[in-house]
Amino acid sequence: MLLPGVILALIFHYAPMPGIIIAFQDYKPWTGMFNSEWIGWHNFKLLFTMDNSVQVIYNTLLISSLKILFGILVPVSFAILLNEIRQMALKRSIQTMVYLPHFMSWVILGGILLDILSLEGISNQFLSFIGIEPIMFLGEGNWFRFTLIASDQWKEFGFSAIIFLAALAGINPSLYEAAEMDGATRLKQTMYITLPGILPTVIVVMTLSLGNMLNANFDQVFNLITPLVMREGDIIDTYVYRTFTNGNFSFATAVGLFKSVVGFVLIAFAYYSAGRWANYRIF
Numbered sequence: 001m002l003l004p005g006v007i008l009a010l011i012f013h014y015a016p017m018p019g020i021i022i023a024f025q026d027y028k029p030w031t032g033m034f035n036s037e038w039i040g041w042h043n044f045k046l047l048f049t050m051d052n053s054v055q056v057i058y059n060t061l062l063i064s065s066l067k068i069l070f071g072i073l074v075p076v077s078f079a080i081l082l083n084e085i086r087q088m089a090l091k092r093s094i095q096t097m098v099y100l101p102h103f104m105s106w107v108i109l110g111g112i113l114l115d116i117l118s119l120e121g122i123s124n125q126f127l128s129f130i131g132i133e134p135i136m137f138l139g140e141g142n143w144f145r146f147t148l149i150a151s152d153q154w155k156e157f158g159f160s161a162i163i164f165l166a167a168l169a170g171i172n173p174s175l176y177e178a179a180e181m182d183g184a185t186r187l188k189q190t191m192y193i194t195l196p197g198i199l200p201t202v203i204v205v206m207t208l209s210l211g212n213m214l215n216a217n218f219d220q221v222f223n224l225i226t227p228l229v230m231r232e233g234d235i236i237d238t239y240v241y242r243t244f245t246n247g248n249f250s251f252a253t254a255v256g257l258f259k260s261v262v263g264f265v266l267i268a269f270a271y272y273s274a275g276r277w278a279n280y281r282i283f
Contacts, residue, residue: 023254029247036250043254050243052234060235063216066149068209072202074157079164080194084186098158110223113151114138138224141232148233152220160205167201168194207270211263 018033023043025036047053078098085091101109116123117137124134137147171193179189218237225233236255244252 020253020257022250023257025250027250027253029249039250043251044258046251047255047258052231053239055231056234056236056239059232060214060216060237063145063148063221063235064213066145067152067216068206068213070149070153071156071160071209072206074153075160076164076198076202078157079161079168079198080190082161083165083168083194095158098161100158101155102159104155106217106219106223109151109155110220113147113224117147136228138226139228141229144224144229144233148216148220148224151224152217163201163205164198167198171197203274207267207274210266210270213266214259214262 022033022036024038024040025033026039026042027033027036082091082094085094115121118124119134119136123137127134135143137143175193175197176189179193184192214236216235216237218235218241221233221235221238222241225238236259240252240255
């Protein structure tokens with residue numbers, strides 16, 4: 001059963017790895033990987049010296065960090081609240097509704113958000129109705145960052161909650177029964193049984209999420225960003241997309257390698273921290 005997955009991983013993840021050598025070359029497709037000029041660390045230096053590169057890296061780290069933070073808090077809170085619903089029909093209906101946005105592409109959602117959040121959109125019409133000045137959600141830097149984080153959570157929190165619902169289902173019901181007999185309220189049961197019970201799962205999800213610290217969701221940003229918010233909303237992936245459209249494959253590979261190395265270091269650090277402070281280990 002594992003063989004097809006192993007073969008795909010070998011073909012698409014390990015076989016192409018020698019290609020990272022072009023990150024240190026002035027790669028030209030017509031000369032090939034073995035005949036292109038060797039330029040060493042030039043592409044990596046270029047990443048940190050190009051115009052606005054520091055701002056782009058800062059934007060990426062800020063947006064990704066907030067997405068990871070709320071990507072844990074929101075699904076966990078939702079899973080705990082949903083787990084308290086005793087009517088199965090209502091529970092399943094809510095689950096179905098919050099899962100649906102996950103299966104919609106950012107191309108579709110981007111068009112919807114552009115209509116809803118524009119100055120003439122329904123959101124600003126409502127704000128005007130209650131006496132609040134219209135807000136340029138997609139035209140002002142800080143509001144754009146807020147929009148990115150909020151829309152990302154709206155799209156993914158329902159689907160992300162599945163793993164936490166599974167963790168909740170694995171908690172021994174007798175623990176709740178014993179706590180109820182001792183007079184523990186629902187809040188205390190949540191604090192002393194539910195949260196410790198799903199803590200290992202939260203640690204796993206957070207550890208894996210740190211590997212994507214430099215991935216702020218290219219699809220989302222690319223479909224929502226406008227020239228007005230380029231300074232506050234531009235991330236590494238969109239920055240590279242604009243710079244390698246002229247065929248600069250070496251620079252794109254260098255950025256990808258840089259992101260992979262940083263992601264590896266963050267995962268290693270998170271795994272060490274999980275073992276050190278939460279006694280969680282995979283091996």
